[in-house]
Amino acid sequence: MAPAVPRRILPVIVLSQFAGTSLWFAVNAVLPDLQRGWALPPAALASLTTAVQLGFVAGTLVFALLTLADRFPPTRVFLFCALAAAACNAAIAALDGQYALLLALRFAVGFLLAGIYPVGMKIAASWYREGLGAALGVLIGALVLGTALPHGLRALAGEGGMAFATGGLQPWQWVVLSVSVLAALGGIATASLVPEHRMGAGAPVRLRALSALWREPRLRASVFGYFGHMWELYSLYVLVPVVIATRHAGTTVSALAFWTIAAGALGCAGGGLFVRRFGSARVARWQLATSGACCVLAPAMLSAPQPLFVAWLLLWGLSVAGDSPQFSALTARNAPPEVVGSVLTFTNCIGFAISVASIEVFVRAAQAWPLAAVLPWLAVGPLLGVLAMRPLFRAAP
Numbered sequence: 153m154a155p156a157v158p159r160r161i162l163p164v165i166v167l168s169q170f171a172g173t174s175l176w177f178a179v180n181a182v183l184p185d186l187q188r189g190w191a192l193p194p195a196a197l198a199s200l201t202t203a204v205q206l207g208f209v210a211g212t213l214v215f216a217l218l219t220l221a222d223r224f225p226p227t228r229v230f231l232f233c234a235l236a237a238a239a240c241n242a243a244i245a246a247l248d249g250q251y252a253l254l255l256a257l258r259f260a261v262g263f264l265l266a267g268i269y270p271v272g273m274k275i276a277a278s279w280y281r282e283g284l285g286a287a288l289g290v291l292i293g294a295l296v297l298g299t300a301l302p303h304g305l306r307a308l309a310g311e312g313g314m315a316f317a318t319g320g321l322q323p324w325q326w327v328v329l330s331v332s333v334l335a336a337l338g339g340i341a342t343a344s345l346v347p348e349h350r351m352g353a354g355a356p357v358r359l360r361a362l363s364a365l366w367r368e369p370r371l372r373a374s375v376f377g378y379f380g381h382m383w384e385l386y387s388l389y390v391l392v393p394v395v396i397a398t399r400h401a402g403t404t405v406s407a408l409a410f411w412t413i414a415a416g417a418l419g420c421a422g423g424g425l426f427v428r429r430f431g432s433a434r435v436a437r438w439q440l441a442t443s444g445a446c447c448v449l450a451p452a453m454l455s456a457p458q459p460l461f462v463a464w465l466l467l468w469g470l471s472v473a474g475d476s477p478q479f480s481a482l483t484a485r486n487a488p489p490e491v492v493g494s495v496l497t498f499t500n501c502i503g504f505a506i507s508v509a510s511i512e513v514f515v516r517a518a519q520a521w522p523l524a525a526v527l528p529w530l531a532v533g534p535l536l537g538v539l540a541m542r543p544l545f546r547a548a549p
Contacts (some may be wrong), residue, residue, distance in 0.1 A: 172339065179200055179328070192317075206508055211264065231342060237267075299389065368487075379537065380535070408462070416467065419470040425543045
């Protein structure tokens with residue numbers, strides 16, 4: 153009988169994942185401050201987000217090809233990346249309008265996030281071989297909540313900064329430094345409180361896994377469903393403050409952006425409750441279809457009464473992220489066992505590359521056309537994803 157897992161393990165990993173991934177959108181949350189103070193170009197929103205996404209794609213490939221989380225203790229890899237990413241993020245607070253350096257630091261943060269998000273999943277998998285699906289839902293929910301956190305901190309900082317912010321810090325600097333401290337503490341907590349629990353050496357990345365993405369019908373269905381999800385997810389996260397700014401101003405934008413994105417954590421956890429009864433494929437399809445419907449309803453909701461507008465945002469935030477754990481579970485389940493690690497690596501990389509293209513398209517389109525004309529096109533991803541998932545329902549999920 154396997155020894156019981158210490159009760160502290162999952163909470164520590166979840167909180168550390170939450171802390172580390174708060175770096176992802178740290179600059180997006182304070183970008184209006186930087187645009188006012190630094191006279192950044194209109195394309196800064198797309199470029200800065202793209203830099204993080206490209207960094208993550210590059211980091212994921214490098215970490216996988218060098219098998220760093222197998223060569224070294226994963227908790228130490230997590231610690232190093234959390235501390236290094238926190239330092240890169242904190243360095244932004246010392247900049248004064250150096251846009252090129254800001255882009256480079258955001259790329260570096262994205263690269264190092266590859267040692268936080270996937271490695272945190274690996275640590276969890278080493279402890280929770282049974283019941284990993286439930287743990288995965290909580291972990292991805294923590295990632296979503298971490299993504300929302302900088303917006304919440306910016307709302308707390310207020311226009312004049314928090315009363316206890318000293319040393320002449322501007323509100324945006326307080327947010328950036330707070331997120332950096334939190335990420336560093338998350339790395340220290342994992343390294344200090346989570347013992348090593350090796351699964352054995354992982355298999356090297358195999359290029360033939362790329363052909364499996366197309367060759368295996370059920371795997372292709374789950375992967376292409378995930379790609380449709382990624383077309384929508386990060387573009388929405390980038391555009392949420394822009395959408396809210398059509399109705400509100402100041403820290404209200406940050407507060408409502410926080411709750412919209414954070415609702416996804418509830419979607420991840422709530423979706424897990426329905427999986428035993430309905431299966432991952434159906435839960436993922438429902439959530440993907442719901443978020444797609446929210447895209448289509450955008451023209452009406454942008455001018456709807458305030459309660460309906462807020463409800464629409466919360467439903468969109470809940471559903472757009474809630475299918476993430478289910479797509480991860482489906483891909484792992486449908487991949488050939490001998491290349492499952494490689495399949496997950498390539499799927500992640502392709503998915504985030506799709507998010508880069510989507511962000512560039514939609515952020516620039518939102519600068520040229522009204523949001524009511526732009527947002528419905530986000531539904532293309534969910535629509536194609538739902539259609540791609542049809543083979544998953546020809547047999548029991």
